[in-house]
Amino acid sequence: MSTSRLQDVPRMKWGDSTISAQRYNRVRLGLLRLKNPMRIDTGLRDIDIILEDKVWYCVDRSMHDLPICAWDGFKPRQTLHEPIPCRLSFYHAHADKILEKVLIAVDHYLEEQLAKIRRSLIAK
Template identity: 40%
Template sequence: MYDRLDDIPVYARRPTKVSATHYNHVKLALKRLGDEIRLVIPRLKHLDLILQDNAWIIVDRVLNDVPIAAWTDFQIDNRDNLHEDIHCQLKLYHMNAELILDRSLDAMEMLLSEELPEMLPDDVSDVIPFKQQDD
């Protein structure tokens, strides 16, 4: 588990929201694949996105996984809907981190959509056939 967020000084912190689609997709992936998922962000040479239940962290793997940005403190207590955005905190650890936030979330959605079915064990992703009705 990645736990270095409190060890590195935060450059900037602000409240933000993540879309319900992104949040729900990550929760489903974590439920099926485990406590942590690490994705290589395409076209960002040495950046990875680590997805955990309590944080989504962009790290620089060349610099020993130093955080670049992180979405944390998801406010999901008493959540009674699946379609509304999730309030959270955005922590920036690099002055140019804002330049890659949208690209990282788009890449996350693309990778989870394309690779999640391939990452699942065969017994989890089997399709159950419908019973044939006799005419």
């Protein structure tokens, strides 16, 4: 799915949000070292998250990647330890129910994949 699909589907609501520095830094590292863009199966029924440089968005695979929610508009940061301001958009009425579970799935996946890279570097 391309991010143009996000413009094709009307947002139900949106507003300001933040992403913790630790989570943001981990995603940036994953995009640099693993794959960009990156699609992660969240373990939630038919819900994936697609991570790109400028936007992170959840999609419903069973609905031809219909957007559920998206984080974009990440503000430039001044430090590595402060939360990153962004915009959070909702495309589904119940998107708020899965937000934290999706982000936790991203954390677990990236921790596991980045740990594999570290172990392979140490073994060399």
